[in-house]
Amino acid sequence: MNLNEEKKLVDEIRRGNEAAFEKIFRRYYRPLCLFATKILGDDETAEEVVQDFFVKLWERREGFIVETSVKNYLFRSVKNLSINVIKHEQIKLKHAQQVMADAEANDFKDHFTEVDLERAIEKSIEELPEKRREIFRLSREEGLKYREIAERMNISIKTVEVQMGLAIRTLRDKLKKYSTFLFFFVPFYQK
Secondary structure, three states, X not given: OOHHHHHHHHHHHHOOOHHHHHXXXXXXXHHHHHHHHHHHOOHHHHHHHHHHHHHHHHHOHHHOOOOOOHHHHXXXXXXXXXXXXXXXXXXXXXXXXXXXXXXXXXXXXXXXXXXXXXXXXXXXXXXXXXXXXXXXXXXXXXOOOHHHHHHHHOOOHHHHHHHHHHHHHHHHHHOHHXXXXXXXXXXXXXX
């Protein structure tokens, strides 16, 4: 096809002549797919790029202007679209890697905050008065009910309730800086 024939074909496509568009499509579809496959390394993605190109070419046919040859225009366009696909995939990969790195960093930070919290909890429990600490541990660590604690320690249930309330209040005050973690990690923090 010489340049005059190509120019007439392009003019026909711009006017909406489907037969002229189909002529270019049939002539260049396979070679463009092979060309895009060489760039992208994937047949399916290459076909998608070429199909998308032809769809957009038809949709924007009024602006279809060819300065050189139709062949050069088509191959240059498909090359640019293929490179854009590669760039987009690289951006998606970098984003996914950043999300993974951020998640790992947060997990690492959370782990150390959790370890620090466990130490702070144990220290705070150890600082409770002896009887209060014993009542607290029987309730939270051994899972005894207030009545069972009262019987075991030979004290009233009311004393157990008061001592537990004081222990929890003391621990909340001492562990305020961990308040977001306490909600998730510490069962005794909640009443």
